[in-house]
Amino acid sequence: MKRVVITGQGTINPLGRSVAETTEAMREGRCGIGALEFRDVERLAIRIGGQVKGYDPEAEFNRQQIALYDRFTQFTLLAAREAISQSGLSFGGELAARSGVVLGTSGGGLQTSDENYRSVYEEGKNRVHPFVVPKLMNNAAASHVSMAFNLKGPSFTVATACASSNHAMGQAFNLIRCGMATVMVTGGSESMLCFGGVKAWEGLRVMSRDACRPFSANRNGMVQGEGAGVFVFEEYEHARARGAEILAEVIGFAMTSDAADIVMPSKQGAAxxxxxxxxxxxxxxxxxxxxxxxxxxxxxNDKTECAAVADVFGAHADSLMISSTKSMHGHLIGGTGAVELLACIMALRDGVIAPTIGYEEADPECALDVVPNEAREAKVDVVLSNAFAFGGLNAVLALRAA
Known part of the structure; x- marks a missing residue:
């Protein structure tokens, strides 16, 4: 079994347009959640989210590209550009043939779907753009990344709701570990912050109207976000031979199914x-x-997850630090695990643990060290990234310091 390391990372999310901006925000415990800005937001009961504010597609892509790229694809390409640039890789010949893309998303081109449903059903138009289907399909981002960077190996998209990114990165890890690929570009993206996207989530009655307060006794629901996180996973010997900077090593992955309920999480499945x-x-x-x-x-989620951690780690659970960066950037659904992996790498490389902000009141059922409100300096050698999705689909990654 081959070793797998991370040699590049990139992101765009409510906390920043780069990894440096994002990790700085995490260190400062900054909140990227605010008032939503899009058409008909006043018709919604939920009007807050982790939105990428001030984003101008025309500053990043030409008109022809914008006609092909939904917002989730645009975010992916920007994050991939940063990650691949940091890795120092260029893909040609045999390396291109042995390099691929596995990305996670839940909704895919939901902005495109929302715009075109509105065009047809509300405005009464009988024609839509000929590229609507390739723009909204879930694999659009993976396909465009493969084309942009000449990645000709195993490439596909994973859609497992809130665990999509972790499942995608787990597949990328296994493809390299078993020898099927040398390099994989992986992670995930999501952009559901449009009228239809938020309206659908409202129906679940799990959304907060004011803030995301994980593990705090007075929490009142989740907050949606948007963005992308992309990484370059590379076979260790290949990275070492070219003198690449290694950010962290991926050392473990597991996935389970609760096989129990479509929305309620299971302690046993998570554990x-x-x-x-x-x-x-x-x-x-x-x-x-x-x-x-x-x-x-x-x-x-919070009570079930804390119970699962306590169940697995026993007495060691009291020594663990466990935080939720969703308190800062919101829940990026299919892209959330990818952006959260940035916090894991920051912990390993910089010795800084991202905080759970908005924590106001202790909950006896979440009696773990949740790193409340302020980042903490601590040396850690092994970290986990948890993702537990609707549908009872769970995916956990383990990383080690390089």
Whole structure:
């Protein structure tokens, strides 16, 4: 089994337009959640979100590209550009043939769907743009990344709701580990912050009207966000041979299904995924120092996740740090695990643990060290990133310091 390392990372999200901006915001405990700005927002009950404000597609792409790229694809390409630039890789010949793309998204081109449903049903138009289908399809971002960077190996998209990014990165990890690929561009993106996207989530009655407060006793729901996180996963010997800077090593991955309920999480399913990732990493439970939690700010998720962590780690759970950066950037749905992996890499490389902001009141059912409100300096060698999706689909990644 080959070793897998991370040699590039990129992002655009409510906290920043780059990794440097994002990690600085995480260190400062800055909140990227605010009032939503789009057409008909006044018709919504939920009017806050982690929106990428002031974003101008025309500053990044030409008119022809914008006709092909939904907002989620644009975000992906920008994040991929940063990640691949940092890696120092260029793809040609045999390397291009052995390099691919696995990305996660839940809604795909939801902005495009929303605009065109409005055009047909509200405005009564009988024609839509001929590229609507290739613009809204879930694999659009993966396909455009492969074309933009000449990646000719295994490429596909994973859609498992809130676990999409973690599932995608887990597949990329396994493709390199088993020898099917040398380099994989991986991560995820989402852009559901449009009228139809938010209206659909309103129906679930799990949304907060004011803030995301994971693990706090007075939490009142989740807050949606948007953005992308993209990474370059590379086979260790290949990276070492070219003298690449290694950001972290991916050492374990596990995925489970609750097989229980379409929306209510299961402690057992989450615990099996957490335990499985640690076992796959072949490290003792005591080696894990930090967990980036799924931590949505809903009572069901937070209590279940804390119970699962306590169940797996036993007495060591009291020594663990566990935080939810969704308190800062919101829940990026299919892109959330990718943006949250930035916090995991920051913990390993910089010794800075991102905080859970908005924490106001202790909850006895979430009695773990949730790094409340302020970032913390701490040396950790192994971290986990949790993702637990609607549909009962769980995915956990384990990383180690390089």
């Amino acid at each position: 099996r995924a957490i335990r499985g990732a640690v076992e796959d990493a072949r490290v003792p439970l005591e080696a894990v120092g930090y967990i980036n939690a799924h931590g949505t700010g809903t009572a069901a």
